[in-house]
Amino acid sequence: MNTLGTLELKDQVALITGGTAGIGLEAAKLFVREGATVVISGRNTERGKAAAASIPEGPGSVRFIAADLADLESVGELAEQAGPVDILVNNASALPVAATVEQSVAGFEQLFDTNVRGPYFLTASLVPAMLAKGSGSIVNVTTMAASMGVPGSSGYAATKAALGSFTRTWAAEFGPSGVRVNSVSPGPTITEGVLVEWGDGVAELGKGLPLRRTAEPLEIAEAILFLASPRSSFVTGATLAADGGATAV
Numbered sequence: 001m002n003t004l005g006t007l008e009l010k011d012q013v014a015l016i017t018g019g020t021a022g023i024g025l026e027a028a029k030l031f032v033r034e035g036a037t038v039v040i041s042g043r044n045t046e047r048g049k050a051a052a053a054s055i056p057e058g059p060g061s062v063r064f065i066a067a068d069l070a071d072l073e074s075v076g077e078l079a080e081q082a083g084p085v086d087i088l089v090n091n092a093s094a095l096p097v098a099a100t101v102e103q104s105v106a107g108f109e110q111l112f113d114t115n116v117r118g119p120y121f122l123t124a125s126l127v128p129a130m131l132a133k134g135s136g137s138i139v140n141v142t143t144m145a146a147s148m149g150v151p152g153s154s155g156y157a158a159t160k161a162a163l164g165s166f167t168r169t170w171a172a173e174f175g176p177s178g179v180r181v182n183s184v185s186p187g188p189t190i191t192e193g194v195l196v197e198w199g200d201g202v203a204e205l206g207k208g209l210p211l212r213r214t215a216e217p218l219e220i221a222e223a224i225l226f227l228a229s230p231r232s233s234f235v236t237g238a239t240l241a242a243d244g245g246a247t248a249v
Contacts, residue, residue, distance in 0.1 A: 007035030007059055008229040015039045015082045017069060017122070018092030020051040022191030023141065026221035027089060032060035034225065039082040041067040041092065069118025070094070070110060079122055084129035087228045090119035090163065091141040093156075100154045108155050115159035120166065127174060136179040139227045140167050141220075144187045144243040150205070164239060171237030180236040182227040187243030189215040210245030 014031050018024040019040025031038045032055055040062060042048045048064035055062045067078035069092050094114035096107040123138060130136030142164050144150075145157035163183065170181040188205040206214030223242040226232055241247050 008225075008231070009060065009087070010035035012036045012086040013039070013084070014087035014089065014228065015041065015078075015085045015126070016089040016091055017041045017067070017078075017119070019089075020044065020048045020064070023186065023189065023217045023220045023224070024089070024091040025051050025054075026217040027091065027224045028062055029055050030218075030221050030225045031087075031228070032056070032058075032062050034229070035059040036087070038062040039065055039085070041065050041078055041082070043068045069115075069122065070113040072117070072121060075118050075122050076125065079125035083126050084133075085126055086130070086133075086136055088123060088126055088136075088138045089141065089224060089228065090123065090138070091224075092118070093141070093159075095156060097152045097156055099152055103155055111155045111159050115156070116162045119163065123166070123170065127170075127179065130179045131174060131177040134178040136174075137228045137232075138170065138174075138179065138181040139224050140164070140181070140183045141224070142167075142183050142185045142239065144185055144241065144246045146185065147247055167239065168237050175236050180227075180232070182232070182235055182237070183239040184220060184223045184227060185239050185241045185243060185247070186220045186223075187215055187241075187246045189217055189220055191217055206244065208246075209243070210249055213244065215242065215244065 014036045016024050016028050019028045020042035028038050028040050045066045052062050052064040065081050068074045094110045140163045142160040145153040146160040167181050167183040220242050223240050
């Protein structure tokens with residue numbers, strides 16, 4: 001619980017893509033705890049409804065909207081059903097990892113459609129209302145692999161590097177109207193999706209960090225909350241490295 005004695009996101013509407021599991025679900029729990037009206041999105045309706053039901057009631061609230069960020073029509077419908085919002089967390093990601101010489105065209109297209117094109121046009125649809133209001137916060141979830149070489153992550157890392165570039169450009173574009181844009185760059189984090197793709201490899205990555213461990217999803221969610229909240233009111237265009245020290249050494 002925050003130590004300021006107030007609900008940090010009271011009267012704020014937030015959309016968290018990929019909010020049905022892992023980092024996104026933990027962020028949704030924190031946002032609801034801080035008083036936000038939260039929308040979580042994901043492709044699987046059954047899992048999405050279960051995720052929304054798992055979040056404790058109040059002080060905020062949560063609802064689920066099914067959406068596939070790889071489908072631009074679905075992106076448009078999500079923006080229409082969820083908006084206007086005060087906070088947007090671009091967290092949803094496709095994660096098919098492969099060595100460069102083994103990367104399929106279909107997998108490559110899935111990565112870029114979901115991780116780059118989807119958040120780009122979702123943001124483009126939702127930010128006009130923020131600009132008109134004169135306030136708002138956008139948090140992009142990237143990865144430490146966007147700024148360092150991790151074998152097997154070439155396509156995925158490239159999509160997240162693009163999202164980091166969006167962060168800087170959008171901060172410059174939207175800042176004069178009071179809208180902040182920042183990134184959280186996680187290190188290896190134990191989530192269901194990561195374990196499916198990386199298996200024991202994620203634990204090995206963690207052992208090589210200065211902190212000598214992997215992250216829990218809640219630890220990354222706390223960083224997202226900080227950048228979404230008034231505590232970071234003079235922070236924009238920044239990348240918060242929640243990576244156990246990976247990019248510092």
